[in-house]
Structures are given as C-alpha cells and as structure tokens.
Amino acid sequence: MYRVEVCLKKHLTDARGEGLTRDIQDLGIGKVSSIRVVDIYWLDGDLEPGDLDLVCRELLADPIIQDYWCGEALELGRGVHAVRVTYNAGVTDPVEQSIVKAVADLGIISLRAVKTGKCYVIEGALDAQSLETITRRVLVNPTVEHVVEDEITTLLDKPGYQLELRHVELLETDEGSLCRLAQEFGFSGDELTAITSYFRGENRNPTDVELETLAQTWSEHCCHKTFKGRIKLAHSEIDNLLESTIVKATRELDRAWCLSVFEDNAGVIDFDGSWAVCFKVETHNHPSAIEPYGGAATGIGGVVRDILGTGLAAKPILNTDVFCFAPPDLPYDRLPPGVLHPRSVLKGVRAGVADYGNRLGIPTANGSIRFDERYLANPLVFCGSVGIMPKQCALRGHHKSGELVVLVGGRTGRDGIHGVTFASGKLTQRSTELSYSAVQIGDPIVEKKMIDALIRARDERLFSRITDCGGGGLSSAVGEMAADTGVRVHLDKVPLKYSGLSYDEIWISEAQERMVLAVPQECFDRLLKLFACEDVEATVIGEFTDSQALELFYQGTLVCNLDMRFLHRGRPQLQLEAFWEPVVRPGEINEMPSDLGEMLLSILGSWNVCSKEWVIRQYDYEVQGTSVLKPLVGKENDGPSDAAIIKPLQDSKAGLIVANGINQRYGDIDPYWMAASAIDEALRQVVAVGGSLERVALLDNFCWGDVSEPQSLGALVRACEACRDMSLAYGTPFISGKDSLNNEVQIGGKSVSVPHTLLVSSLAVMEDVAGTVSMDFKRVGDLVYLLGRTYRELGGSEYFATLGLMAGCVPVVRPPESKKLMATLSRAMASGIVTACHDLSEGGLGVAVAEMAIAGRVGATIRLDRVPLGEGVDRDDLVLFSESNGRFLVTIALASRDKFERAMGEASFALIGRVTTLGRLIIHGLQGKKVVDRSIEELRTVWQEPLRW
Template sequence: MHRVEVYLKPHLPDARGLSLVKDIQDLGITTVTAVSVADIYWLDGELTADRLELICRRLLADPVTQDYRLSPTDIKPDKQAHTVEVAYNAGVADPVEDSIMKALRDLAVSGVRGVKTAKKYLIRGNLGSRQLEMICGRLLLNPIIQHIVRPGQPIFPQNPGYSFRLKQVDILDNSGLLEVRKQFDFTEDELKAIITYFRQEGRKPTDAELETLFQTWSEHCVHKTFKGSIKLGDQTIDNLLQSTVMKATEELKKPWCLSVFEDNAGVIDFDGRWALCFKVETHNHPSAVEPYGGAATGIGGVVRDPLGTGLGAKPILNTDVFCFAPPDFPYRQLPSGVLHPRRIFKGVRAGVADYANRLGIPTLNGAILFDERYLANPLVFCGTLGLMPKEMAGRGQQQPGDLVVVVGGRTGRDGIHGVTFASEKLTEESSAASYSSVQIGNPIVEKKLIDVLLQARDRKLYRRITDCGGGGLSSAVGEMAAETGVHVYLEKVPLKYSGLTYSEIWISESQERMVLAVPPDCLDELLELFASQDVEAAVIGQFSHDRRLKLLYQGKLVCDLDMEFLHHGRPQLKRQAVWQPPRPPAPGLPPPPA
C-alpha cells in the first residue's frame, strides 16, 4: 500500500486553511494562528517507483500549485501543532475514488486494487483537548459519514460477505408484531391491512415485502397526509391534494398542460414544437444531518426527474430556495446533536453549486431566508427545468416481455431508508442513526448518464423511463410495473461492494440511477451505446402480465406481492383538525379623558 500526501507549495496562500481559521474564531477559540490542509491518497496495489511517480505527477498533484510526498511528515506532537486526518466511513461512497480509478485506467496503469482518500489538517496554536475536540466535531468532520483516522486502523477494511438466508416475520405473533412496530412506522390501520392480506395469502411476510410496503406507503412516496380524510367540525375534506390543487388544475383544463399529476414532473407546451418540464422538491432532512451531501443529491435527484418524465427531457437550468437559522446563532444555545446553521448554510450552498456546476447546468435564480425557527430543520428546495420535443411529453408504457434495465451508478448502502427517514420527525436519535439514509452523489456519473440517455431516447431504444430516487428500485420498478407485473433478479444488480442483502439491494437509494423498459430487440444496441460512453447498463428483470411484484435472489423467491394491494391497499389516513380563531391582543389605548 502506498500513501501520497498532496499539499500546497509554501509560497501560496491556503484558502481552505484560512477559512478554517475564521470558522474556529467564530467558535470563540482565538488561540489558533494557522491551519494548513493537505489531501491524502492511499493506493492499494503493487506499483514500481516509476509508476507511482507517474500517478503523482500526472494525476494527484497539480505541478503549478502543489507538491507531494510519499511518506507522512514527521511533526513532533506539542501544544502548538495538532494533526488530524479525516476519512470516509466504511461503506460510504467517495466519488473521488471512482474518478481516480477511471483515470488510472486511462493512464494504462494496472495493479491498483483500490483507492481511499482523506483530508489532513495541521492546526497550529495553543489548544486543549476539549477545544481540539470541539473543532473536530463542529468543523472538520461529520460523524454521519466520516471518522478521524487513528494509528493502526485498517485503511482498506474488508466488506463482509453475504450468505443468503430468507427472513420471514411472524406478524401474527406478539413478538413478531413488536419487531415490525419497532422497525417500521406503519399506522395501526396499515398494520391491520397487512395482517389481513397475509392471512389471505396463508403465509408470513418476508422482510423484503415489509420493506416494499413501508417504502411504497411512506409519506414521501405517496403523500398520505395530503391524500387523507381530514375532519374539521362538521366538514370532512376527502383527499386534500385532490380537492384543492388537482381540482383547480382539472377544472381549468388548459390545453397547454400536457402532463400533470401523473409523472415525475409537470409538462407544458412551449411553442407547439417544444415542451417545458419543471419539478421542485425538498431535501430537508438529509441536508440537516449532512449538508453538503444532502443538498448535492437534492439537486442531483431533481435533475433526474425531468430526465425521467415522458420519454426524457434535457435539464437546462436549476433554481434553489434555502431557509436556515441565522448563521450567527450562539453556539451555547445549540441543541445537542444539531449542526450549527453556519455549517449547514456553507455545506448546502457548496453541495448544490458543486453538483450543478459539474453537470454544466446553471442556477438562474433562487432565494434565501433566515429565521430561528429553521434551526435543526432547514428547508432546501431544489428545482430543475427541462426541455423536450412535445411529442415525447406523454409517459411511456412498457409491454409484457420488455426488459428491466438499470443504468448509471452502482448500488450501495448509502440512502437506505432515505424516503422513510425523510418522512419522519428529525430528532437527535434519528440523526445519529441516519448514516445510511444520506445518499452520496457522483455528478460525473450523472453527467455521462444524461448525455447517453438523450441519445438512446432519440434512437427510440426504450419504451419507458423513470428515475431511481426515493425508495430506490422498490419505488422505481414497483411503480413502473403497477399495471403489468414484473420479475426482478436482484443478484444481477451492479453493486458498489459485496455484502449487501437482497433487501438492501432492493431499497437502497444510491444516486445516479435510472430504470428503463427496453424491448428485447433493442437491447444489444442500447448496451453497446451505453458501453461506448462508459456508462453501466444491466438487465435485472422482465415485465410480466400477472400484475404481481416478484423478486428473486439466486433463484429463491424473496417477495411476491399483488400490485393491487401494493398500490391501492393502503387504508386512507384519517385526521381530526382543530382550528382556534386568533385572538389579537387588546390595543393599548390610553383611557378616555375624564
């Protein structure tokens, strides 16, 4: 294994370090005089000295602004120099690692099995252990996805293997029902419906079936509160969404509304030849626990929505609205487990900017609001406008026998339970347990995916497309196959690493993935096109005609759900509304003159 440290040349100012000095001063620590930041790369492989020098000079270091060394600096520990190295946790995807591996292939360098990265911070100043701990916890790392590298820790931990074992849950038994209540946030009515269904099926549900129902019936995926029955006094509002926004749109019935409330985004006619596709969504909870990654994947996800609408729109511009607590909010008043608004602000802005810039999509407008009520619950709205030929605005429809093809990024543990995490109340406990709910984005993969998908669209190589976002394959494939049925072979899904269970493969919300319905006679041309652009494409199943969702893993059936129950069997949520008329304070008028 080889360790490479890349650092700025001594005569250049360290912008990252200077920014950290200011942030440390904002914490009330005034004894830090300087911070320098270096990038660390570990290369797992057997490399000759010449090959290693080639990698450092041509790939890892900028010869104009940076130098590199192949061994760590020997800094004697004292009260004036503190070294901290921060790396990603095991299982967290780092896009830089993928880019380096791709570049090594382009340089014809073989023998490197893996790459890991880290940041090294050299902090100079008189600091106590508690002050250093505060700097690390509040500025240098996010424990959701990162850790401090300690001596003796393995740099390349082995991913555990997975041996298949079908897990069934006895929901008729008290202990089994208790497990379901603990793991899944079903309402009591939903639990009753699930118990009734499996009684009729005459068997116990599998974990994959419960996960599928949990994702499909989540607030994020189905908007069950907006679709619920809300009673206010003697008045009952049945399906708030349908009786307000949808009702007004349907009553107006404008001819230029080409696709509304039926696809991943709304589509309107622009000039008779072209159509505009628009979508806005929030990424609040993920941005609260991991601001950079949460916001980056927010913009990455909303960009894929127009791409997955109709037969595919080209994303051309973004818009963003951010709501944060004041960036000068006192640290001493910050609740435990909550990131400081300044850190959230900087991370969200950087995440949206970095992801969109790497896609080449400009942000043309937006807004920002500050209010203390956004503490611990920032609002991060991301929107994208797409352009498509008018005749491609309607949603496609697959045929039984068409192939299920997943394209783009690989599947990992990042993003597991993301939609259910986004549907729940954010607490200190949920934040601590949410490390796998935050997706990690790779905009370079998405950029290549966008370009090649538009070529496939114009060649008419698929009948239908959707983005693989909230709920992962569970939502994307499950919704696509609602009117037909589908058989999915989970072991065929390309993985980032080994060790994922069949359920994790199915519900993972790893980014940069789309799902296509491809006629068998178009498959070879589609696979050849994607391979030519270095974008992965894999056949993972086939649409059927039995209106059942069937998942198999290594030939074993792990899920078999009726589509009617999956999409229409959820009991309607019932809520009682309470409204109290406002009571303005009595005006403080002076008493009338005597």
C-alpha cells in the same frame, strides 16, 4: 499499501485552509494562526517502485504548485497539530473512481483500491479541548467522516454474502410484537391489519423484503397519504385534500397547454408547439439537517432525476433553490445538543448545491433564502429543476410485457437505506447517530454522464418508459413502473459498489444517480453500445410481465411475491381530524419610530432582506448560455432580480420565466393568506420582469409540522383552499407539487415544529425575450410610479419582525383588482415604455425603492403623500413598510408619461417620484416633510454587509 500525501507549495496561498481558519475564528477560538490542507491517498496494490513515483509525479501532485511525499510522517513542530480525516466505510467517495481510471491511463494495472482523506495541519497554541471542538465543529461531520487514529493497512475488506431468506412472523403473534412491527416499519394499525389479512389469504408469513416494499410504497414520502386521506372537519369532511382543492382547480381551468399534470415525476406544459417544458421542486430537509453538504447535493441530484424521468426524458435546463434557515448569528450557547449551527448548515447546503449543480452544468438562476429561528434544527431545503423535451416525448411512456428492466447509471451500495421512512418521520436528538446510512454523498459526474447518454437514447427512441430511482430506490421505481403489469427482478444482477449487500438492501438502497428504463428487447444492444460510449453502465435486471405480481429473485430463490393490486391499491385510507381557528393577536402596534431612515437601514440589513449575492455568485448561473435575465442585475451586477429568464432554444425567441413566492410569517396569522400571498408574489414577479399571466404554471411545496395535530392539519387544509381559490381566480393552474410533513424536532423532550411553510414556484412562457425588464433604475430623470393600493397590512411583515412585533392584519390578496392590474401592466410593458420594474414584497415600498436605486447606482426622491392608500394607512412608517400584495414600482422616461398613464387606465397607480443624480434616497412623508435622506452608498453597504462572508 502506500500512503501518499500532497500539499500546496509553501509560498502559495492555501485558500481551503484560509476558509477553515475563518470558520474557526467564527467559533470564537481565535488561537489558530493557519491551517494547511494536505490531501491523503491510500493506494492498495503491488506497484512497481517506478510506478508509485509515476502516479505521484504525473497524477496525484501538480508539479508547479504541489509537493508530495510517500509514507513518512509529517514533521510537526511545536504548536502544530495534524488531524487526519477520511470518509466512513460505505460512504461513496467519487474521487476514488476517478483515480482508478486515471492510474489505468498511465498504463498501470496493479492498483486494486484507493481511499482518500485529508490531513489538516493546524498551527496555533491549542489545548486538547479546543482541538477537539475544532475537529467536531469544523473538520469532521461524524455522519459521513471520522478521524483516522491508526495507520490504515488494507482497503480490501470484502465481506461475502450468503442468501438467508428471512420471514417475519405475522400470522401467529401477540399484540405487543405487532406493535413493535408497526413501529419498526412505520405502519399504522389499520395498515398492519390490512397486511395481516392479505398474508392470511396467502396462507403464509411475509418475507422481510415484502414488508420493506410495503413500508416504502405506503410511506408518506412516496404516496402522500395525508393529502389523499379522509379528513374530518367541524362541519364537513374532505375525501382526498389534494384532489378536492389544488387538482380540482387545475381540472376546472382545463388549459390546453397543460400536457401532463399531477401524474408524472414533474408537471409538463407546452412551450411553443414543438417543445414541452417540465418543472418540479422537491424538498430534502431531513438529510440536510444532519449532513448539509451531502443532503443538499443529493437534493439537487434527486430533482434533476425527476426531470430526466418525466415523459420520455427531459433535459434539465435550469435549477432553482430555496432555503429556510435559522439566523446565522445565533450564539453557540443557544445551540441544542445534536444540532448543527445554522451558519454551518447554510455553508454546507450552499456548497452542496453549488458543487453538485455546477458540476451537472445546469444554471442555478433563481432562488430565495428565508430566516426564522424555528428552522434551527429542521432547516428546509427546496431544490427545483426545469427541463425541456420534444413535445412528442411529453407524456409518460408505456411498456409491454416482455420488455427488459434496465438499470442505468451508478452502482448500488448501502447508501440511503431507509431514507424514505426517515424523511417521513420526525427528527430526534439522536438522528445524527442513528441515521448515518440514510445520508448519501452524490457523484455529480456519474449523473452528468447519465444525462448525456439518456438524452441521446431518447432521441433514438431506445426505451419505452423511464423513471428515476429516488426515495425507496428500486422498490419504488420498479414497483411503480410495473403497477399495472407485473415484473420479475433478479436482485443478484444489480451491479454493486462493494460486496456483502443482502437482497433486501439491494432492493431498498437509495444509492444516487440511477434510473430505470423499460427497453424493448430489440433495442437493448444499441442502448448498451451508446451507454458504453458515454461511459455509463446499463444492466438488465429483469423483465416486465403481465402477471400482476411483483416477483423478486436472488440467485434463483423467490424472495418476494406480492400482488401489485394489493401493493398499490390495498392501503387503507388514512382517517384524520382537522380544525382551524385564528390564533388571536393583540391589535396594538408600535409607536411611530422617530427616524425612518434608521429603520429602513435595519430592515435592509435584516437576514431576510439583505443581499444574497455571496450565495448566488457561487452558483454557475450562466452555463448552457441561455441566460436573458440573470439573478443579479444592474449597473454593477448586484441588484436582486425578481425572476430569472432563460431562452432555452437557440433558434426561438421564446423565453421561460422562473420565480417563487414564500413567506412563512404570514402563516402564523393565517395560512390561507400565507398561501394566497405566496401565489400573488410568484405571479407578480413573472409580470415584473416582462411576463404575463397568459401561460403560467404553478408548483406547490408544503413543509408542515406534525399533521396528526388537528390544528396543524387544519392549517394545511386552509392553505390548500387558498391555492384552489387563487389558482382559479388568476387562471394559473398548479401542475405538480410535493409535501414534506412532520417537520418537527424533539429537543430536550420538547417538540419544536417548523413554521408552516408553503413555497409556490412559477414557470411562465414568454413569447419574445426582447420584452424583458430588469429592476434597476436606469436613467436619471425617469419617473417613478407605484402601482396598486397600499393597505394597513403589516401583520407578519419584515418591519414588525424587526421590532419583534406579532400584530396587525396579514396582507390579503384581492384577485380581481390584482389580476386586472397585472394584465394592464403586462400590456404597458409589451409596448416597451417601462424602463424598470420591481415587485413590492418584504419591507414594502421602502425596500423596493432602495433596491432599485442601489442596483442602478443612482438616487431617487419619492413622496408618500402621492401613494394610493386604503383605509387607516395614516402614518409614514405604515405606508413605507406595509406589505400589501399586488403592487409594483416602475419607471418610465419622462417622454412616455402620457402614453403610460393612458395605458394604465382605471388601475390604482400614482406618480410618486423621480430618479435623481444626487446619489441619495430621499423620501417625503405624508405631511410633506423629509422623513428619509440617506446616501445610496450607505444603503448599499448595510444591505450587502450581513451575508458577505
């Protein structure tokens, strides 16, 4: 056993160490003067003396920038502390595999195992308690890591496993045991009764793995039982909420370009007649709450596998990420026990998404971040991905009896066991202790290799069906694939990361980077060869049958034999109750502030509105070379784009627009208008960048509180009704969606719910990317027009939030007016006369005009008395900060004035100002007086400051 430590040479900047030093200073422990990060490698094997030297010199240490030493302890001077940290047993460390491979490249075969770690050498006068605080808050996440106290002497602890088939007593047991059983597996009373009667019919008790399979398959996460349940309202009843609202609208719209909706891992639409595109957004909230880095990374990994597992495999071409956090400036003394600080959560989630997404080579080109204190212990992490495939691969495949069940990609370990039941339940203070096995660290390179191999195999038609191993692991993947046929799986054939896994652990493990294929016997040899060439494992673990049974074997012993019909159709429908009534808000609003310029600065500097450049830049949004409209635009590439546009095919002019709408605050007043506003925003952004409503597909992602509360479920019903109504009104179908319910946290005996949050994502096809319009002011002298009417709608607005006010009317959506305006604007833009366009959302007109000026590094002068107004908008602040939907700010060249005004026809619009050379934003109020006069540089600084870490 050898321990090798590698460290940057003293004269070089240790950027990792400096980052940690800053994190510690953020904690208010200012006594740390520096940190150096030392990489530790434990090597187990009988290496020749020359070999160890070779490994260190040629592999572990970079001769130009690093020093290394073997075995000896670090010399620590006074005031220098060393903390050694390594991953917990069972957590996958991708670097270990790489080292084994690279050591073999050096011609050394006697290395048996590797483990990595980090040693943090901290300089500064610290007492034991501060050192402990630093370790706990910055250096170690106990969910996946621990401090190494003693020297590690072996890595080769290989536990064996002897089959011991376990049955669970179900048929002859008392009420109390049944209750405990229900709780353990997450079954409702009705469900357990159905299960008991099934096994009574079989005249035997279930095995543990049979109950596990039922628990996974019947979990909220896998079968969305709330959405499919029977909901009793005051005067009516809903049988299957999803079918009767969102899906119903899609069926009514019946667009020919919708190729596969609500049935596969992602929704699929026609791109250009030859190619199809698919889109899916997933949530990964609970894992991200306790291990932000791993949770978010595996969120990306999971949604990318959804894309790979759609139709006969699509190639991922764009990622989008939306996060909801508590404000990062929360004082530490207000942090409840067991909860990670929002700053750490934000940094970890961002790093996880970037490290995983960047390594997959998929551009992260769109996203959003929302802040609200109620996300403190339960952040929301939405990970989305778009894929492309030949149109003939757009539909889910069919396999025949006798085809092979082939598991490809990474190996199976104890990762993520019970992830699904964890995701479906509530988080508790003890979540961080209990759920260690539910959180995983991904290996993006394994997934990248798998993508490369699968796309090649698809093009050779080597498999007839594919699905991802996501929540529920093999249990869900194989169980669903074989739902209409039957399957026989030999669990001992599954390749393992380490020995000692029991048959049920293998079956439900959520180890990352795995997919399941149905492969015709005659294609397998070719598939195996292709996968070997891409360095990806592919293993036959069973065969599909026509028995209608799920049969699992371990070393020849039958450990599970369930009727597929019972597994997939035997679950009793959930019975729920719902009602909704508005939470009455006081009608009174504030006095008009004396200085609107100051107010504009406050809003620009708020967490929700401020620039997210720091986050965006850490994503590779250029990879694949498809970008047309980047997330950052304008003169200095720092303006916030309304949407992303990519050109996915090199030989086609057609583009894809991706945008999103989200605003949880509106939901506090009325979830119906929250949902409607999110849809309007997601569509507005498509139009703002040069798209049209012709071919726009939508996705819904609901993150809700405890839906066993009737009021909470009532809110969900209202949001779904809005989705149905708006989808029909705009002619934009939903094609897929996802829900994460029960986002509630127990803190100190009190239940805290996230605000009901709906993310609406839009995917639009654009005929020719030449029509792209960015949001930055382009030329001095351009005319500034405001399109759409401004109403007295400030309920849930950023302005009122800045004032701490919960009052006023929530922005509503007026589809006939809004849809017509969007169509008119699209036509005007297609004629090429619009030089810039930005949609109005958080912060209203004030924020939109400021952002356009900042992005263009030019000034603007506008007049509020020209703005088309609705009833009662009688104050400058209301005009400036109302968040009415359906509005755009556009610029055109002076010469295009007549043409533009003719094109706009009857729509509500007005010329409100001009782009100027002054470098100042000047706003004249309703009375003609100057109410804002600020330099663009000042606006920019305030807007960029908060998230420039």
